[in-house]
């Protein structure tokens with residue numbers, strides 16, 4: 001149910017590919033809550049995904065940007081401010097891609113060119129976006145910047161491979177840039193560590209369904225859905241969470257604090 005929590009706010013949403021994407025649900029809820037947004041994704045995703053459908057439904061402009069290109073990102077921020085009519089209140093980074101996983105290269109035998117690309121797309125892009133927004137003074141006072149992450153950044157999940165390092169770096173950027181943005185104009189920066197979710201990126205991880213079922217059993221509340229993740233993002237973009245910054249926030253039904261769950265052993 002909409003409460004106009006984001007009334008009058010302007011935002012940029014990265015990463016809506018299809019209706020399973022977490023960013024898709026976030027975009028829908030942002031508009032329901034009264035925000036105006038622009039949508040962005042890599043040019044190739046615009047050709048193969050369904051983002052134009054979403055844009056039409058939400059009356060939002062799609063601005064293509066490869067998250068590894070400073071020129072694309074710079075244009076995205078300028079054009080978003082133009083279309084939305086002012087500075088930005090919130091940004092969602094919902095981008096992840098592992099070349100080694102996609103090309104089935106084991107963690108113990110990484111291709112380093114691909115590894116660099118993985119880190120660039122999945123983590124350094126977050127710094128790029130924030131650096132440009134900082135330099136351009138594009139964020140409004142008390143704005144909110146979020147990225148989505150996974151607990152494999154902090155604990156071992158062998159099939160997550162090099163994405164574990166990408167997520168560790170992503171979380172570190174939230175802490176470090178969170179400091180500088182707080183000092184500049186009270187903008188907060190956080191990561192949300194989400195349960196396994198059945199999306200294109202999620203299903204790219206080997207044995208995803210087993211992994212999903214395991215986490216669902218292990219979490220006392222069960223896995224958090226993409227829709228529930230979107231609700232949490234809305235709370236974090238709203239003025240109700242203004243003093244939360246530089247945090248990695250678990251949105252995982254309790255999974256991260258579990259040691260052992262008898263149901264996992266079939267008891």
Ligand SMILES: NC(=O)c1ccc[n+]([C@@H]2O[C@H](COP(=O)([O-])OP(=O)(O)OC[C@H]3O[C@@H](n4cnc5c(N)ncnc54)[C@H](O)[C@@H]3O)[C@@H](O)[C@H]2O)c1
Nearest residue numbers: 015017021022042045067095096148196197199200201202
């Ligand atoms: N699905 C899960 O289980 C899960 C769990 C925790 C965190 N996450 C994170 O949530 C975020 C969103 O993923 P999702 O599960 O919604 O899957 P998704 O596949 O729908 O979204 C990933 C997005 O990244 C975009 N992308 C890839 N390369 C890009 C580039 N060079 N430039 C710009 N965009 C690019 C894709 O086009 C896609 O829209 C990711 O950061 C993912 O790691 C997912």
